[in-house]
Amino acid sequence: MGEGDAAPPASAGDRPGTGATADDYRSRWTWERVTWGTHCLNCLAGCPYRVFSRDGEVAFEEQAGTIDPVASGVPDMNPLGCQKGGAWSAQLSSEDRVLHPLRRVGERGSGKWEQITWEEALAEVAEAVVAVLDEDGPEAVVFEESVEGGLLAQAPFLRLAALLGAVTLDANGLVNDLPTGQHLTFGKFSCASTVDDTFLADVLLLWHSNPAYTSIPYHHFISEARYRGAQVVAIAPDYNASAVGSDLYVPVRPGTDAALALAMCRVVLDEDLWDRQFVLTQTDLPLLVRSDTGRYLRQRDLRAGGDEETFHLWDRAGGLTAAPRGTLDLGTLDPVLEGPFTVTLADGTEVEVVTVLDLLRRHLGVYAPEDAAAICGVPASTIRRLAHLVAGRRVKILEGFNGPKYFHGDLMERSMCLVLALTGNWGRPGTGIQGLALAGLDGYLLFSMKTRPGVEETARVLDGIDQAMAQMRKRDPDATDEMLGNQLLALATSSGTAAPPVFFNYHHAGYDETWNRPEWSDPTMTKPFGDYLRDALRRGWWGGVARPGASTPPRVLFTVGTNPMRRARGGRAKLVDTLWPKLDKVVVVDFRMSATALQADLVLPAAMQYERVNVQYPITHMLRLAFSDAATPPRGEARTEWEIFSALARTIAERAVAVGLDEYDDARRQTRHAARLGEDFDLGGQLSGEEMVLDEWVRDSADAGTLPPGSSVERLRRDGSIRFTGLGTFAPGLSVAADVRDDEVMTAFRWHVEQHLPYPTLTRRAQFYIDHPWFLEAGEQLPTHKEPPRMGGEYPLVLTSGHSRWTVHSIGMGNRHLLGTHRGRPLVVMSEEDAAARGVAEGEKVRVSNDHGAFEAMVRVTGRVRPGQVIVYNGFEPHMFRRWEGANEVEPGMVKWLHLVGKYGHLRYLPFGWQPVPADRAVFVEVAAVPAGGGVDR
């Protein structure tokens, strides 16, 4: 009913006996003020909502639906939103909300707290930090990096960490959304187009993704593509919600996707369905490999003093020829794709060389559809059907973040990329692979480099970057801006705070014991994991970022919106029993009492979205910067992260001065100025608050061309969101390799395909052959299938996971509306056959166990899960399980040793990028009924 509509007689809506009337009901949806809102749900969306408030409280929110159409003939993005965003306001008053600073008064995890003042809390944190700075140095102060909570939640603690010289554990190394296989192939991992590009595909492969659950705001593009005639194929072990709306469902055995993809490749090649020109220009398949060593033929093989990174192809007219490094355009070259050939090395010996395509054809010999069917469980006829379907059509893979969470997820992704390569499917509208979708907001990235606010400082920094890149270009004239940007980032990283968590976990959190269990790892490893790790460190592959070092145990841990107690694979044993005892102080900044907050020493209450200004992490999916305003003041004593960390910086400075620690040196022997922390944090008061900081980011982004001219917080407050005009000066924006136009969908990799810009890989081509000695030893130089290691032990069931429909991670686990949309508790989803075999009935209690651990939960028996598979959806807090033991108790969190490789072209650490990440899919378990009287309450 509209506001002007006549109200029905009061009696029509009265509820007898309750005193409630229809007018009461109507008044529920009245308001005094409307602001913009969006949410920190970790779902790679930033959906604009209208937030309606009255009497200083949020009354409700609704999807705004205000996004302008972009491309003619392509559906717009409206309305953007889902039930999670629509229920956000319920969380403002959720019972798990933290409203005051709390100090633990009992044992850690005992649940005994006292309310303290902010001054007391900050003083206690400062005292702990200063003691560590004085005694062990700043490396012993560790922050978990986060993308949760939006940019204004992240920037303040990163700023303090940088000033301290502390360690920030790389967020992607913690959560593992890193598409390692994409990185191995393309030299980058953020390769996603805008989601409206989905509409332009002829074939959509929902592969390792369940967008009906996880991409609700964008899912309509899949349906609309079907109306346009696209075929939608769901490839998944279980008949998930996205499979329901597909044209073809392909049930693949968990962990065998590479075999399926490689068999498709075999059919495409055997039946000559491949895109020869695309393969020639875009990939490394024409490059020559020495048969004697398995290494690429390099210039230094051919002449003394030759280059290490010049590779070769065999030109039909000219024979052996150096492959161009500055362009993918072959010009007059006509590479021969089938060898062998003979070349003479620098020492006069003759060796045979073959093309990567030769090796690939040979390698695919074992992936005939019938052979692959025996591995992956997909009938050979279906494999052929799939291969025929993708050949000659515009194909897009909607991948999500499931693949990277398999131990051999990189092999699966490399194989999936190979399907796209052979069929010419990236860099054109309606193609590519959709996974991680980071867009660079230049103003945010410039923030830490500016020593004063304003446009002149921005110009100074950007001019400095230009000069640095010009210097680097002199050394490598063929390098693209993307490559130089990566080099610049690598330089900054070597002196920054970011650290891949793998070393922290190995040295300090007890993972050494787990990762060195050979029976849970890959059988092609020739030595224990620890030997590989030490070898990688000894060779300097992780120079400067393997922090804190083995001899520097962490003493203060900050988590700001992250939740390691819920997230960390390995469960309580790793954190509570191993890491926690080393920590003098665990400080949690959060708006809710998470599982980690429950184990903290101090919990500091943070303001939530709708109580503060914020913008979401910019992503290419929607390519808009979405704004969230302060509709109401923060509840209780909650503060924003800017307020918290600027106050903490001042308090640390005061404490440091009081104990005579005006300065100290960090592990890199850089002098840090503790006494100046407060003024350095806010530039002597020039950064007057977070809204001003945000305005700097937005204006600087406009100045750099990422946002439209004239962009400001004022404009965000008016329009709610602003579409990007460019992808910026820095990685990761440049990695998308596409222009942003105001009347086109944005398709990633167009620069590579249309402008022939090379890839930032070792070979400067999409690289399917990795000739690093460790990869050769492992037999993974080409994409291949390997069975998942027996993580957890020899048990018959395979545990997988995924995001649920009702929450991303644990953020919605205290939302009474969302909890009411399902059973509101953890579930073990298993097949009817497996349940029957174990005498387990729907709704009963089960115990899931393996050699690593166990947990208990209610079982949900369903026909949509295949026999042999068990699913526990992601996000349940440990305290929702009995004894606070959740699904991560059975997940060893194994990491793949090959991901320790460094100093090999594109295989080097950059923040959020290439690094070992924990696997939690395809863990082997057994499920058993819990005897009556034990286990979960019902």
Added chain:
Amino acid sequence: MFTYSLQGLELSAAEAGPIEVEENETTARSAVYQFFGGWFATAPADLFDQAAEGKWVAGLTEAASLLPFGFAIGPVEVPAGADAASFAADHERVLGGGALLGGGGRADREAEIAAVRREYEYFGLAASDAAPRPADHLATELDFLQYLCFREAATPSPRLATSFRRAQRDFLDAHVLDWVPGLVASAGRGAGPLVGWTLDQLAAFVSADRAYVAERLGG
């Protein structure tokens, strides 16, 4: 040589004190903004004397001599019998004694003041607390445009020059052209020839300058 001076704004971070650069097309634009900013910041009694002495046309003509676009400067006709008192009365009647020159009649004036202050801040200025005019006063806004043009002319950095140029266009769009033409149309209808001359010249100039800047920026 062109020297800029600011009346309602303070340098907050960058260079302090007078700076001189060779006169050119851009300093000419700065000078014209300086002329108009000065006009709207000057007491009516002083303005009349200047008009009577022919300084308005002379001052504007000199300022505009190097403008890169056509800008016709009409003659100022001082009515027979006019004096400072009658001019002040007209000024008071048409511009509300200056009251109409602040805020453009916006409903949310507080937000507008915050917005323009932030503009000044980002480009290295601060609205002076000691200034006799508010941050959204027409004289202050024209002062800011004078500054942006001058900085464009003075900076050795091509990147920064572009930033200052973009800022001129954006500030004109967001904070000048969204209310000045309306003010001129409504107030100018009943204005006497002196106030009317100024309003007409200003309206013509900001419109032409906006078109010129946009063209230089490629649209």
